[in-house]
Amino acid sequence: MRVLSKSRFKLGLECPNKLFYTNNKEYANTKNEDSFLEALAQGGFQVEELARMHYPNGILIEGNDWDYQLLSNQTKELLKEENVIIYEAAFLVDGLFIRTDILVKKGNNIELIEVKSKSFTPDDDYIFIGKSRKMLAGWKPYLFDVAFQKYVMQLCYPDWDIKSFIMMADKSKKASIDSLNQLFRISNKEDNRTGIIKKVNSLNETGNSVLGRKNITDIIAEIELNKHLYHSNLDFKKSINLFKELYKNNEYANWPTTFSACKKCEFKSSNKTNQDLKSGFRECFSKQHNWKEKEFNEPNTFDIYDFRKGTKLFDEGVFFKKDLTEDSIGLKEEAEKLTTSHRQWLQIEKEVNNDDTIYADIEGLKKEIDNWNYPLHFIDFETSTVALPFNKNLRPYEQTAFQFSHHIYYEDGTIEHANEYINNIAGVFPNFEFIRALQNALGNDNGTIFRYSHHENTILNAIYVQLLDSNEKDKDDLITFIENISHSKRDSTIKWQGERDMVDLWEIEKRYYYNPITKGSNSIKAVLPASLNSSKYLKEKYSKPINEIKITSKNFSKEHIWLEIENDIVKNPYEMLPPVFQDWSEDEIEKTLSEIEGIADGGAALTAYGKLQYTDMEQAEVDKITSALLKYCELDTLAMVMIFEQTLSRKVCKV
Incomplete structure (x- = not known):
């Protein structure tokens, strides 16, 4: 059954074309590879469990996640009660499906409570709607999500009077007990149905609650009246009907491309992990702009560093770096440093001219x-x-x-x-x-x-x-x-x-140095490979064992070699970090609770720490994750040393 769920509705709001690509195994989806997405959820289950304790004696509808009809029927039975509290209530109607975090029913008076692992301060009157009466962009997806939930519930029960709330952490409050974040933990699902263990039975045991809620009923009403639009050419109800039909029929929307949406599009295939999959990005530009292989190989404007003029130029039909001028990007040069526009122009010029030489302000560096x-x-x-x-x-x-x-x-x-x-x-x-x-x-x-x-x-x-x-x-x-x-x-x-x-x-790199291999990025994960591939000195030095290059390590053996070079291209050292459970058998790995394979970026490190804090794992698993974290963090500071050696040391004129 292809139904428009909350997550698909939000995806459609980002770009209706994504509804065609999502859940299609033929298309690459970089969000599936992004460890930051999992990291963002860390601690979210605790907020949800604490929020439920504000509404005790609720009934949780769980399991059978993809049996929409069964979940809806279970909810209908519970709603026959005059008064009831339901966690994860499910509503299915006319190709639409939603689940609510907390639903409180007292007769026909309903409280719809959305729980978010975000924060607010109670005296902020402009948290959702700014002083200019415009909805703040960061909250837009969440508010439209609640509006969609209310819309589906109202279709099912037209007589209901629904009030809407968002419940989240209140930053004006302080915990009144120690170890509040240890009261809700994840354990082996064989031990209990959900895998979550609560160490308290009532809200009073948690001390003064650090959660609060904001009434957003009026804002939801304004969304329904189209006082706030997600897309200027699409009202709220039309968006629901459009997205429903697109997803139901597996139909490509042909929604117009935009600079901001296409720049962030996750349906792109990379040269590494998913090169055999189709690219939704390529299909959109093939269909809407008649791009051929020549255009896809032409340097475009999407990756220009901090390019705030990108939207205006894209709307004017300027897609490629070769069509940009100093005037069109507003070039400003200063004697003492590289300005943002100067870095942009360096990136544009060097890529258009196939110039891979490094720009370095030697005097400024000295x-x-x-x-x-x-x-x-x-x-x-x-x-x-x-x-x-x-x-x-x-x-x-x-x-x-x-x-x-x-x-x-x-x-x-x-x-x-x-x-x-x-x-x-x-x-x-x-x-x-x-x-x-x-x-x-x-x-x-x-x-x-x-x-x-x-x-x-x-x-x-x-x-x-x-x-x-x-x-x-x-x-x-x-x-x-x-x-x-x-x-x-x-x-x-x-x-x-x-x-x-x-x-x-990072600031010194930005002020005095530009390496075309970085494609404008100043992230250490981009600057390090660029530095390694641009420096004969670094290649020669770090392709030798640790004990031969005047360097010590707390987490790697003396025989460890940092660089692997193939066809004169350096493999990114972060990609060479060993798997967390490298020497464990498949049976041992299968029994782990953390489900962490590797730690090679900040998001994975954050996830690993969250697992250490909230998961009841064996000490051997804790030790393995700890070891992997230490290796990752050691590489972070060694990466800084490598960048210093190539870019900023007294050898800067020679390497």
């Missing part, structure tokens, strides 16, 4: 280098924001720093993997232990400290605030340390900039 003190320190943090707090007096979604890695680069070229820290113990709030370990790692000299992008500075600011509210005996010493190696955020009420304020390698 000025930066002259300000650095050896030994050089490279640090990387792995962090999480958990919905339910670890400890009493913490708020929802406070920053949690669970891991760091630290490499030292000495003036003679020796590289030491000097320190690392990880918290793998469930229910332990690690931030103060983390900052003590970081102080011990960095406090032995006055060498320059490097980070990559803003993240580490943001985390140190968050821990700073947590320390101010804490009773830690050494809080003043730790606060002084943070002030020494960081700077205050722009909106901070307390201002500081430390003598050893971390140097942002």
Whole structure:
């Protein structure tokens, strides 16, 4: 049965053409490969379980997920009661199917409660609708989702008076008990039906709830009246009918292409994992713009770095880099740095002219280098924001720093993997232990400290605030340390900039350097392979075993070789990280609860930490995940060292 569900309705809102490609095994779908999607859900099940405790004695409809008729019939039976609370109530009508998180029925008065693992502050009157009375883009999909649920419910029960709410974490509230986030855990499904274990029986046992709800009934009514449109040429009810027919008939919508939607389209085939699958992106441009292989091979505007003029130019029919001019992108050049438009123009020019030479502002780089003190320190943090707090007096979604890695680069070229820290113990709030370990790692000299992008500075600011509210005996010493190696955020009420304020390698890359292989990206995952493939020095050095190249490692053997080179192309070191359960049998892997295969990006690391926190796995599985996290984080700081060696070291003119 092909029915329009909530998820398919939301997909149709993004682009109706996606309804043709979704769930079609012939088409590539990069979202299926994106570990960040799983990471975003971490802790969401806890918010859902806590939300249900606000509405006790509810009946959960579970199992038989694809038997829409059975689920609908079960719901109908329960709704015969005058008063009832249902979790995951199901409604099927006229080719439409939805499930509600929580439904409260008192006669014909209905509360539709959507639970989201997001956060809000109660006094924010503009959380959904801005001061200009426009719906905020970030909330649009969620609000239209609730409107769709209400529409389907109303079709089934026209006499119902439905009020709509969103329930989520309230950032104005603090936990009143310790280990709130350990009250809901995942266990083996053989032990219970859902795989979720609740360690409490009533809301009172959770202390002061950190959840709250916002009444969105009026906003849903405005959506129904088309005061808020998702697409300017498609009203709410028409969108439902259109999407339903498209999906039911497996029909291509021929919805017009746009710069923003097509740039983010997940139905693309890559050169690696899904090259044998069809590309929905290619089919849209073949059908709508008559693109042939020549056009698909022509450098287009979608991958231009931070290209805010892309939408306007796309609407004017400008799709390819060769058709851009300095005026059309608004080129602005400055003597002291690469501006955004200058980087864009470098990317455009070099790709159009097949110029793979590196741009480097040697003088600017040398000025930066002259300000650095050896030994050089490279640090990387792995962090999480958990919905339910670890400890009493913490708020929802406070920053949690669970891991760091630290490499030292000495003036003679020796590289030491000097320190690392990880918290793998469930229910332990690690931030103060983390900052003590970081102080011990960095406090032995006055060498320059490097980070990559803003993240580490943001985390140190968050821990700073947590320390101010804490009773830690050494809080003043730790606060002084943070002030020494960081700077205050722009909106901070307390201002500081430390003598050893971390140097942002990402900013230096942006200001003084451009490698065409990166395609405009400044992500370390793009810059590292570009640096390796552009440097004979790095290829020669890191294709040798660790013990031959003046480098140490805490997680890899002395015989480990970082680079694999084939046809003079370097394989990305992140792709060479070993599987988590590399030496386990298939039977042993089958029994794992984490279901983690590898950790090669930040999303996978975040997912792994979530599994360590919320899953009742055996210690052997914990140890394997911990080992994989340590290897991944070590590579992150070594990647910074490699980029430094190729781009920013005193060898910069030679390599």
